[in-house]
Amino acid sequence: MDNGAVLGGRYTLRERIGAGGMGVVWRATDARLDRQVAVKLLSVPAGLTEAERARFLGMFVREARAAAALESSYIVPVFDHSADGDTPYLVMPLLSGRTLRELLDTYGPMEPARAAETAAQVCRALVAAHRAGIVHRDIKPPNVMVTAEGTVKVLDFGVAKFVDARTGAGHLTATTDAPVGTLHYMAPERFTRGGDTGAGDLYSLGCTLYETLTGTTPFTGASAAVLMYSHVHEEVRRPSALRPGLGAVWDELLLRLLAKDPADRPDATAAATALDALARPAPEAAPATAATSYVLAPPRRTGPAPVRPARRRLWAAAAAAVAAGALAAALAVTQPWRDTGGSGAAGGGFDGAAGTVAPAAHPETLTEGTAADSRGPAPAVNGARRGGRVAVVESSLTTVDPGNAQAAGDVKLSQLAYRSLTGLKTLPDGTVRLVGDLADGPGAASDGGRTWTFRLKPGLRYDTGEPVRAGDFAHAVERTLDPAFSTDDDLMRRRLLGLSGAERMSGAELPSGAVGTPDDRTVVFRLAAPCADFGVALSGPSGVPVPRSWTGKPPSAQAPPTTGPYKITKADLSGGKGTVELARNPRWQPDSDPLRTAYPDRFTVESTGDASTAGKTLLSLAESGVPVMTFTGGPLGRDSVPADARLRTLTAPAWYARSYFVNTRRLTDPAVRRAVATAIPAGQVLRASGVSGTVTHHLLPPGVVGSRGFDVFGAGDDGDPAAARALLDGAGRTGQKLTVAYRSDQFHGAAQAETVRQALKRAGFTVTLLAVAPEKFYQDTASYDVFGSEALTASLPVGSSLLPDYFSAHSAQGLGHVNWSRLADAGVDGAVDDADAAPDIRTAGARWAAVDRRVMEQAAAVPVYVPTLAFTVSKSLRGLQTDGYGVSALRACVQGG
Known part of the structure; x- marks a missing residue:
């Protein structure tokens, strides 16, 4: 079949998107319902006799009937099945997501809680199938999809068979001798004529989960014969031997799933219950594994914990900083690592205790969080101590006013000093949630997404001592409509003023009631049109409050009052050059802040005006022993760092x-x-x-x-x-x-x-x-x-x-x-x-x-x-981590020079 072919007078093939054991999958348009669907075409092997061809076509019909018999949100349903000439086909929903195979190939082994949650959903699909008398027979990472909504869907029941002999289904394969499936994930009884039962699916799930946690399948023989022998005779290595820290409970569950005797394996219901328990970390472990998407940790008396990463432009740009604490909102997955003790030249230090950092974050998993997710304080950083200075080098900063911050470096600088109405918080499994920062939650939508209501946390204050009031958010929006402010990113104009061009120009007035403040702690945004993710827009500078007493506007170099861990004590910027200095904000309230930690006493940010000068400045500071980094990824490329420099280079994909x-x-x-x-x-x-x-x-x-x-x-x-x-x-x-x-x-x-x-x-x-x-x-x-x-x-x-x-x-x-x-x-x-x-x-x-x-x-x-x-940082800075949009400092640790 070619692009543009029409099946059954209804389904137009648009793009080949994959192939499975039973056929080829196309994206198609359903003309009758005007929707995008997936169409699976049967690949009929060449050289079949008429009898074999009839049997093979019968297998395809059984795939449709098997899938259509199942009702589960974890199984891909069949909309339609028919044949176009000699070509049979199935019609299924077009899913948005990635298979477990793709996720493992891209990100490596999963965090245990996330792996447990994924496998538990597969179990629920198997519960529905096994109750209907259907065995999947080919559970493996390519047949497990995680959709854009985060739901697991089990794919390809095309090699299933009805266990009930009355269906007469038999083996769905060209001969009755060959087992159907993929050798790395097949149960021992499949090779010894022990029959196909639901227990075989649980064994395949065990192989899949083993790989999800350790990065390798239980057996990895170089030939089919070796793999078959291993499944039947060899003992499985305990997963904790490959991934220390998994614990006995994981060993016990996986070894039960991988038992040689089908009777020793749990059924799908029991496995789902066990996995659900593993997906929920024990309450006492939460403080040690929780993660936050900002990292500027406060001087707190409470014990150790982890941290989080950075954002760009409004949300994810690159790095921000550390030397005993560090930077701004973004995302991460926690993973243990250890450093030996030592104190930095800047005066900050680390006492050698084990710490927790996040090597990767997955902002594509973003969902709405809860009020509990929005509570402070952010976890402390294990072993970090107060003190010291971090130098930041940028090629072009233009403003210290969050209302005018659109470029990446300006936004990063803003995030050191200003809290927003909402924020992005990364959980230990790498998933990301929208939470309340100054608000007590991620916001409540009504009127079909046109009205958004936020309730402020009590007792919030600026560094001046003035209380934060709901009216300050309306004032913050109103002031940016002045022509003096940048219009490079007019997201708030588009949402509040509508999509007509004239109203979005600088100089427009905020419509009456667009930002309502029924009391000092309630902010109500009334949008011109629905917006499902408006709360995300308020996680950047657009969500920063400015007191009505503040009337400054560009080109003023003064900074409005701050709400975050630092206040701006000096701002000397002109034409992309100058210096900004930040010191601790004594009125910052870490107990209400779910995202930030702060250890350095101060940050000094140098903006040089061009990348070449920035690179020289960064090298000079590094040679003098000052902990140094950049916000936005420059100014030195991966190949520009001298071998003997006190610098290292991290990399991340651009945004x-x-x-x-x-x-x-x-x-x-x-x-x-x-x-x-x-x-x-x-x-x-x-x-x-x-x-x-x-x-x-x-x-x-x-x-x-x-x-x-x-x-x-x-x-x-x-x-x-x-x-x-x-x-x-x-x-x-x-x-x-x-x-x-x-x-x-x-x-x-x-x-x-x-x-x-x-x-x-x-x-x-x-x-x-x-x-x-x-x-x-x-x-x-x-x-x-x-x-x-x-x-x-x-x-x-x-x-x-x-x-x-x-x-x-x-x-x-x-x-x-x-x-x-x-x-x-x-x-x-x-x-x-x-x-x-x-x-x-x-x-x-x-x-x-x-x-x-x-x-x-x-x-x-x-x-x-x-x-x-490429992101250049001092070798003495530890806890820096890349995510999809830059680098963030997750642990304030300076070691040596």
Whole structure:
């Protein structure tokens, strides 16, 4: 079957998205219900006799009936099944998520609590199947999907059989002799003709869970014979021997699941109960394993605990700091590590006790937290002591006013001093929750997501001693509507003023009642349209209060009163250069703060005005023994750190996708735009860029809720000029003229543009390259057919912070990110509205993924790669950790120089 084929007069195949043991899976459009579905086509082996073919087709029918007989939220249902000519097919929901195989390949072994929760949901699917008399027979990581909403779905009951002999199902395989399944996960009795029962599924689950926790299957023989022998005769190594710290309870459960005798294994119900208990950490262990997404730990008398990471732009940029404490809101997964004792040259120190840090965070798992998640204080850092100074080097800071903070470095600086209405908190298993920071919870939505109500925690004060009042949040929004404030990110304007352009301009007035304050502790936002993730927008500078007594505005260098661990004692910035100093805020209330810890006495932030000078300054400070780092990932690349320097380099993927925009008003024929998208060689553009990165074919960058890999046009990493030429020929547009523009100051811009030109030429286009001065580039975008590569940036880990600004027809009328593609598509705009009206963040994520796909189907942009960022820090700083959007300091520990 080819792209565009129609099955049963109803299902149009759009994109091949996978293959399983029984066939090939396509994304398709259901014309009758106007929805996206997954269609599984039976792969009929060649060379079958008529009898064998009839039997094989019977197997496929049984797959449909087996799946249709099951009713469980943990099993993928079957919508329809039929045949188109000689091709049978199943129709199922199109899921947004990743398989357990993909998660393990990407992130490695799971934290135990998360692994237990995942396996428990698989057990619930098996409970439903076994009660219906159905055995799955092929439980393994590729057949377990974790959806965008966080629910586990068991895939592919296509190798199942009815246990009840009355069904006459028998083995679903071409012969009655060969066992069906995957050898690494198959039960011993499958090789000894012991029969197929539900106990075999529990053994396969045990193998899967073993790999989820340890990174390897129980047996790893080099041949099929060795694997079979191992399953039947060899003892399983205790998982705690591969992953110290799992404990006896994990050993006991896994060894029961992997028992040779099926009678010794728990059934699915008993296994689910045991796993549920392991998914809930013991209450007394919570303080030692809890994690927070900010890291500036207070001087507290309570005992040890862990910490959390950083954000960029509004939410995830890069690093912030440490030397005995450190920085700003983001995400992480805890994992034990140890350091020997020592005190830093800056005066902070670490006493040598074991600590807990997070090596990775998964902001794509973001969900709403609870009031309990929002309580303070943040856990203390094991063994950390007060004192010392951390030096931060940046290439360009512009403001200390959170109301004007849009660039990454400005936001990071703001997060050291200011708390927001909400925040992002990472749990020990790496999942992330939206919680209350100054508010007592993540916010309550009503009126279909148009009204959001927040209740402030009691007793909050600024560093001036003045109380924090609800009216301060209204004032904070009102003041940023003044023309003196930046409009680079107009998220609050869009939400509160609506999508019409004129009202979103600087100088607009806040509509009456847009931010209500019925009393001093209650803030009510009334939005112009529904927004499922509005609370996330308030986790950055947009959620910082400013007292009504404060009337300062840019270009004033003064900082408003602070609410966080530090206050700004000096701000001398001009033209991206200068110094900012921060000292402890004695009125910060750590007992109400669920996100931050603070140990350094002060931070000194140097902004040099350019990357070259920043790199030299960083090296000089490091050589003098001062603990040093950056907020935003520069200024030294991975290969720029001298071998003998007191520095090390951490890396993380960027929070944006480099992409080419396609002018849909100049290239009105969709086939021509698709030819452009099919021809552009993403991998070659990445190589021409001279930077490290990962090829991408979709718009939502890593870490955004709903981000998932797909390639609409199937061009692969190096493009497909032949397929592009066929599209162009089919549209009668061979020789189509294109103007491809790039910024003359862009790093390797000319090399990238030439790579694109050559590919488009091979596809049949006539291409003119245009180098444009940076001061004119964005003024002339209407005259380009294609231009790039531009950074499509998500300022928050939600699709609403990226896709509407770039691709909704409304965005062309306002400020902020312009709709450079000039896209005006009712399907895209409707999908945006649908995502905004979702009932929660996870559902919205799935819908933003659908917006991503719709934009790609219009070929309004061509994503090419996500850069890998390098972060330079002192070797003496410990506890620094990368997440999807930068680096954060999770433990205030300075050792040696």
